[in-house]
Amino acid sequence: MSDRRVFVLGGGISKMAAERQDGNIRDWIVEAAMEAVKDAGVEMADIEHATTSYFSDHFDKQLKQGAIFHDSIGMCPKPNLRVEGGGGTGGLAIRNAYAYIKAGLCDSMIVYGSENMGRHVPSDVAQQFIALASDTDWEVQVAGFYIAYYALMMLAHMEKYGTKEEQFALASVKNHRNAIYNEYGQSPMKITVDDVMNSPLITSPYKILDNCLLSDGASCLIFATEEWAKTHSTSWYRKPRIEMVGTGSGTDFMRLADRPFPYPGITHFRAKKVASEQAYRMAGIKNPARELDCFEVHDAYSGVELVSCEDLKLCGHGQSGKLYEEGYFDLGGELPVNTSGGLIGMGHPVGATGINQGIEILTQLREEAHPQRQVEIINGQGGMDSHGGTGTFVAVNIFRRVD
Amino acid sequence: MAKNVFQDPEKTLYPKLPKVKDLDPKDRGMVKTKLQVFTADDPVGPKLHWDPIHREDQDPWNDFREIMRIEWNMEITYRHCLGKYSKFFIELENKKFFATECPKCGFVWAIPRPVCPDCLEICKWKELPGTGTLVSFSVSEFVPGFMDVETPYVLAMVKMDGADSLFTHQLRNWGTDRAKIKTGMPVKVVYTAEPVIHPMLLMWYEPA
Numbered sequence: 001m002s003d004r005r006v007f008v009l010g011g012g013i014s015k016m017a018a019e020r021q022d023g024n025i026r027d028w029i030v031e032a033a034m035e036a037v038k039d040a041g042v043e044m045a046d047i048e049h050a051t052t053s054y055f056s057d058h059f060d061k062q063l064k065q066g067a068i069f070h071d072s073i074g075m076c077p078k079p080n081l082r083v084e085g086g087g088g089t090g091g092l093a094i095r096n097a098y099a100y101i102k103a104g105l106c107d108s109m110i111v112y113g114s115e116n117m118g119r120h121v122p123s124d125v126a127q128q129f130i131a132l133a134s135d136t137d138w139e140v141q142v143a144g145f146y147i148a149y150y151a152l153m154m155l156a157h158m159e160k161y162g163t164k165e166e167q168f169a170l171a172s173v174k175n176h177r178n179a180i181y182n183e184y185g186q187s188p189m190k191i192t193v194d195d196v197m198n199s200p201l202i203t204s205p206y207k208i209l210d211n212c213l214l215s216d217g218a219s220c221l222i223f224a225t226e227e228w229a230k231t232h233s234t235s236w237y238r239k240p241r242i243e244m245v246g247t248g249s250g251t252d253f254m255r256l257a258d259r260p261f262p263y264p265g266i267t268h269f270r271a272k273k274v275a276s277e278q279a280y281r282m283a284g285i286k287n288p289a290r291e292l293d294c295f296e297v298h299d300a301y302s303g304v305e306l307v308s309c310e311d312l313k314l315c316g317h318g319q320s321g322k323l324y325e326e327g328y329f330d331l332g333g334e335l336p337v338n339t340s341g342g343l344i345g346m347g348h349p350v351g352a353t354g355i356n357q358g359i360e361i362l363t364q365l366r367e368e369a370h371p372q373r374q375v376e377i378i379n380g381q382g383g384m385d386s387h388g389g390t391g392t393f394v395a396v397n398i399f400r401r402v403d
Numbered sequence: 404m405a406k407n408v409f410q411d412p413e414k415t416l417y418p419k420l421p422k423v424k425d426l427d428p429k430d431r432g433m434v435k436t437k438l439q440v441f442t443a444d445d446p447v448g449p450k451l452h453w454d455p456i457h458r459e460d461q462d463p464w465n466d467f468r469e470i471m472r473i474e475w476n477m478e479i480t481y482r483h484c485l486g487k488y489s490k491f492f493i494e495l496e497n498k499k500f501f502a503t504e505c506p507k508c509g510f511v512w513a514i515p516r517p518v519c520p521d522c523l524e525i526c527k528w529k530e531l532p533g534t535g536t537l538v539s540f541s542v543s544e545f546v547p548g549f550m551d552v553e554t555p556y557v558l559a560m561v562k563m564d565g566a567d568s569l570f571t572h573q574l575r576n577w578g579t580d581r582a583k584i585k586t587g588m589p590v591k592v593v594y595t596a597e598p599v600i601h602p603m604l605l606m607w608y609e610p611a
Contacts, residue, residue, distance in 0.1 A: 022445070125549075138603070141601045143550040147545070155586070201544050255571070256571070257560060258568050266560060
């Protein structure tokens with residue numbers, strides 16, 4: 001691989017909300033992009049390339065949306081492409097920026113992502129759109145939908161390892177609490193395990209407070225080589241330097257039913273294991289739980305976060321429930337997970353989600369987060385895990401502070 | 404269709420969406436699909452501690468806060484092809500459950516595949532007895548938008564006798580006591596007596 005090094009120069013987020021009545025998806029992209037160039041201290045005119053990150057053509061009824069995002073921020077006639085992998089889209093888009101810069105196709109790239117998921121359609125229609133990302137011939141027709149597919153996995157985890165619903169609920173409590181200290185967050189809440197357990201049942205064992213959010217919002221990250229940053233970024237000399245040092249990706253069968261036993265079966269995310277092993281190897285990480293200061297995990301639903309921690313090797317198989325009870329992954333714990341609030345507390349505008357995670361790691365490693373949610377930077381390394389479907393597309397990216 | 408927690412106005416956590424047909428025609432003016440014209444709030448506001456763009460003295464988007472919303476309805480009908488696994492659905496109508504078997508590795512795919520993805524060999528059709536074991540399930544109070552199902556309904560993952568991979572369908576006629584649905588319990592395929600809107604719905608599972 002080339003010896004070019006890829007740095008994250010800056011990021012921008014638009015306010016996440018259940019409904020951004022004040023504008024549409026292109027407006028949020030503009031908002032996030034303006035924040036990102038300001039944060040990176042660069043001129044949009046200098047950025048050489050773009051990657052578009054959005055998931056669904058149904059939510060905004062607009063195909064080839066990347067062209068609109070691109071011209072809205074004055075990037076024409078420079079190159080642009082779209083990356084798509086369901087909920088993993090944002091993480092894959094970041095990986096794409098790394099690959100393009102590493103390969104020398106460009107020296108700088110802006111990655112922008114968004115999703116229009118708010119109340120343009122009712123929630124049950126939104127869930128149906130998301131369900132179209134499962135197998136439409138075999139799963140959707142029997143009224144399958146994503147919360148239920150994950151629910152099937154969680155029951156399997158509970159029966160295999162003795163994990164409890166209350167332990168799943170702890171992830172929701174933590175993420176809503178972390179969002180209190182995130183000004184972009186959609187759902188900051190001080191809740192208890194009982195609140196989660198007593199919220200309306202969606203599909204057993206999941207209650208409504210176990211779920212992530214349907215969100216409107218956008219986010220952007222800007223990547224470049226060191227040489228480009230030195231001549232184009234005023235932030236390069238002002239802010240801590242954050243390098244992208246590892247990336248990995250994995251996949252699995254679309255349908256849970258087809259996955260091999262015993263691993264992953266319908267319990268684990270095999271794609272996450274594969275992706276994280278690649279990323280850790282690239283970054284030279286041997287013990288992720290010890291060597292990372294924070295991790296943004298794809299918490300589409302509370303239990304997903306627990307199982308993800310296991311497959312990302314942040315803890316052993318079947319151990320996550322107990323560690324959640326001990327606060328191991330809380331702010332102030334051994335390895336804070338989803339300090340931003342994650343998909344449950346901060347929001348989940350699908351195409352923006354992975355980029356949000358990257359921005360949170362950037363913010364944490366720069367020590368720019370709200371004091372109540374800032375983690376202690378010891379190793380100067382953080383990770384993010386972006387995942388689509390029931391783990392059908394996964395991207396894991398590792399960032400390191402190098403000043 | 405049964406009301407779920409999102410559709411029942413008494414229980415919903417989301418505001419009811421206005422519809423054009425509920426509005427007075429004179430409020431719609433010259434645009435028949437106009438839902439509303441309103442002045443949007445600044446979603447960020449001055450309360451943030453960080454320093455947003457050009458927000459020193461006023462809302463930078465002040466000239467762009469007038470918002471119009473319209474209703475847009477698209478109805479699309481597809482001629483959908485069920486491809487090389489069509490035989491599964493054709494045989495369901497004959498009350499037979501077919502899987503595919505790989506001639507090389509012998510793996511039986513309960514959700515049939517024309518080609519074994521492990522060996523890239525063309526599979527053979529194999530009829531299964533239509534019995535199996537419940538591997539996992541979820542009792543759902545929620546129905547995705549385009550589906551016509553009474554709540555609660557049960558989504559089930561089943562290990563079919565004679566197959567190696569799992570099959571996903573609904574478990575019906577399980578009674579009224581949710582606690583009686585247990586993993587490991589025997590289930591059987593039951594075929595419909597009434598016409599259905601999708602061939603997948605020609606069957607479902609029931610406790611055996």
